[in-house]
Amino acid sequence: MKPGQLIRTPILFAVGLLLTFTVRMTAQVQSQTTTTPGAATHTVEVERGEVVYVSGNEVMVKMENGEIRDFPNVPESARVTVGGKEIGVHEVKVGMKLEKTITTTTTPRMVTKVETVTGKVWHVTPPTSVILTLEDGTNQTFHIPEGQKFNIQGQMVDAFELRPGMNVSATRITETPETVTTQKAMLAGTMPPPPPPAPDVPILIAAAPPKPAPAPKAAAAPEAAAAPEAASAPEAAPKQLPKTGSYLPMIGFLGAVMLSLGLGLRFIRLTR
DSSP: OOHHHHHHHHHHHHHHHHHHHHHHSGGGSEEEEEEEEOOOEEEEEEEEEEEEEEETTEEEEEETTSOEEEESOOOTTOOEEETTEEEOGGGOOTTOEEEEEEEEEEEEEEEEEEEEEEEEEEEEETTTEEEEEOTTSOEEEEEOOTTOOEEETTEEEOGGGOOTTOEEEEEEEEEEEEEEEEEEEEEEEEOOOOOOOOOOOOOOOOOOOOOOOOOOOOOOOHHHHHHHHHHHSOOOOOSSOOTTOOSHHHHHHHHHHHHHHHHHHHHHHHTO
16 A cells, blocks of 8 residues: 555544535534514505406506506405495495505514534644534534634634534524515595486376366356357258249340341441
8 A cells, every 4th residue: 555545544434524524514503594684664655547347356557657457366365445444356336436455564674693612623734624523422514604713611713723523512693684574555445326217207197288277157048048059050052943934035135246246237337
């Protein structure tokens, strides 16, 4: 066996232990985490729109800027507060005004993690890592942060002063800033106004003029009262001339005309 092999064998063995105990013994380190919140900030955003379409669980809303938003699968658990009462998606009506208030809370916080380990130095590779034998007899590898100090019997030393067999205690404190953002949305709405009533249509009623009261009649004999009524009735015109008429007057009139005409012609001839 070459001399170099006697030196490399323990090193390979130590590396094998390092990989083994790094995975298996992480839970032996005592760790404590605390969170310190900072001042929270709140922002409020309000969105308004009008329901233009409802079918089952699909709702379409026209926003104030004219954008149409389609919500195809509104969950059954979604609620809208209308007049102090919560309603579900199946009670939403076309024309309903919706107002969604979104409150965003941003909270900064500082997460402080304190890790403490106590053990006996089994192997050290300054200034990067150290293998410690813990109280349960197992070995665990630790990465040494830059500037890390170790407490050895009340004295603080760095990794270069560690030696196998030393009992050491080390504490690492890390602070990580985080930001937690939460949102809370509240949806309120107003029902559309009821439809206007039907216009009043006048109803035409035909009314007969009142009949005049009959005039009082004077006391008279029945024959005298009936006489004016009979006189007022017009007589019917005869449809044919009576057969007693004669054509003799007409013949006499025509003869006189012819005679006068003859005498007139004769007088004219004599005067020529």
